[in-house]
Amino acid sequence: MHSFTEENYLKAIYHLSDGNNTVVSTNSIAEVTNTKAASVTDMLKKLADKKLIHYVKYQGVTLTDVGVKAAINIIRKHRLWEVFLVEKLGFKWDEVHDIAEELEHINSATLIDRLDDFLGNPAADPHGDPIPDRTGNFVHKKLVKVSDLKEGQAGTISGVNEHSSVFLKHLEKLGLTLGTKIRVTDLIEFDGSIMLNVDEIKERTISREVAKNILVIL
Amino acid sequence: MHSFTEENYLKAIYHLSDGNNTVVSTNSIAEVTNTKAASVTDMLKKLADKKLIHYVKYQGVTLTDVGVKAAINIIRKHRLWEVFLVEKLGFKWDEVHDIAEELEHINSATLIDRLDDFLGNPAADPHGDPIPDRTGNFVHKKLVKVSDLKEGQAGTISGVNEHSSVFLKHLEKLGLTLGTKIRVTDLIEFDGSIMLNVDEIKERTISREVAKNILVIL
C-alpha cells in the first residue's frame, strides 16, 4: 500500500489534471499539497520509481494507469465518507471535507464496498461530485460554470468548484444549494457580477468569483 | 494532537496497566507495539517530555492524568467504530479489530460524538468491552475468567481477553458467544481443560488456554 503522503500526491495530481491526464507542474502540486517545490521533486522521483506517475525532469508529470486507479479509489473513499457524514450523522455539506480527508486513507476494500451498499450506492456526494463505483468507473455529468452562462440561460445547480466551508455557507445563505434552478437575468458589465432568478421566486446577485465556482446542468 | 505512533504507545501502556495505572515495563511495550526495546526507550522520553507519562529510567512508566484521558479517548473511538462495523455494515466480531485500529486515529470529537448517538450510545463493543462516554467515564463490570471458576459455578459470557480472528472464530464454532450461559461441569486434572454445560442444551470441552480468555459475569 501507499503512504498517506503518497496518496495525497496522487490525489493532488489527479485533481490538477482535471481527470484528463494533462501534464501537471511541480509548482502547482506544491501549492495544493502545502509543501515546497523541492519536496515535490523528491516525491515525484519516488512515485515515478513506483510506476505511479510518468515523470520527465523539468517537464511535469502525468499519472500512469495504475496511478489513476489509485487516485480514483481515494476519491471514491472520500466521497462515500462525505455521504455518510451528511446522510447518517447529520453533518452539513460545509463541515465534511476535512474529516473525509482523514477517512479517505483508511485501508479496507471490504469496508468501503459495504459502506457503499449501506448508503444505497449513491451516485454523488453532498457537493454533487460523482462517486466512482467499485471498479473505478464513474460518469462525469456535463456541467457548466454559472460564469459561462449567457443572459437568459437557465440550469440546475449540480456541483461546486470550491469546497471550503466559507464558500459553501455563503451559497447556503443565498439559497443556492444543489438542485436549485437558476436563470441568468442580467450580466453586469461593470464588474462581471451576475443577477439570477432563483427557483422562479427570488432574485440574487452574485460576484463573478462566486459564479465561477457554481456548476449547473443545462 | 498526538501522532498515530504516540497514540499507539499510549493505548499500549493503558492496556498493559489494566486500566489500573500499574507500572509498565519497556519490554512489554516493545512486545505489543512490535518494536524493539531501544525504540520504546526513545519514545518514552518523548512522551515524558510531553507530560503524557511518568517515566523513571530503568523503572518503567505509568500514564499521567492527561495520558489516561488520551488513552481512554482512543479506546472510545476504537470501540464505537467496532459497533458501527458490526451493527451497521454487517461485519462479524472477528473481522473488525484491524479496521478499528485505523479508524481509532481519526481526529474529530464531533464525529465520534455523533457516531455515538447514531449507534444509540452503546454500552459495550462487539467483544463485550465497555465503551467510555464522551467524558471518559465507563463502568467495568466485574468479570471472571472461566479458568478461575470452580466446578458447579455458572455465569454468562460477557467478554473476551483475546481479540484475534482465529480465537473469536473458534468461540463462534463452539457456540460460546456473548450472552451464552455456561456452567462448569467438570475440571479435568490431567491438562486443566474444562467441561461446560452450554445454555442447558449442550456440552463443550475447552482447553485451559481458551478458558483463560473467556470472561463471564456470575
Added chain:
DNA sequence: TTAAAAATTTAGATTAATCTAAATTTTTAA
C-alpha cells in the same frame, strides 16, 4: 536572439520513528 525572470532540481540538513550493537543497570539465583 538573448538576457532576465520563472520554474525546477540538486545538495545538504532536519525531524520523527525506527534499528543493531554495545554499554549500563537491575534482578535473579546460587
Added chain:
DNA sequence: TTAAAAATTTAGATTAATCTAAATTTTTAA
C-alpha cells in the same frame, strides 16, 4: 553477597518526508 542473566539505555545509523539555499533549465519578453 555476588556473579550471571535479564532488562534497559545509549550511541550511532537508517528511512520517509520535509526544508533552505544554490545551481540548473526553461520560458518570457524585449
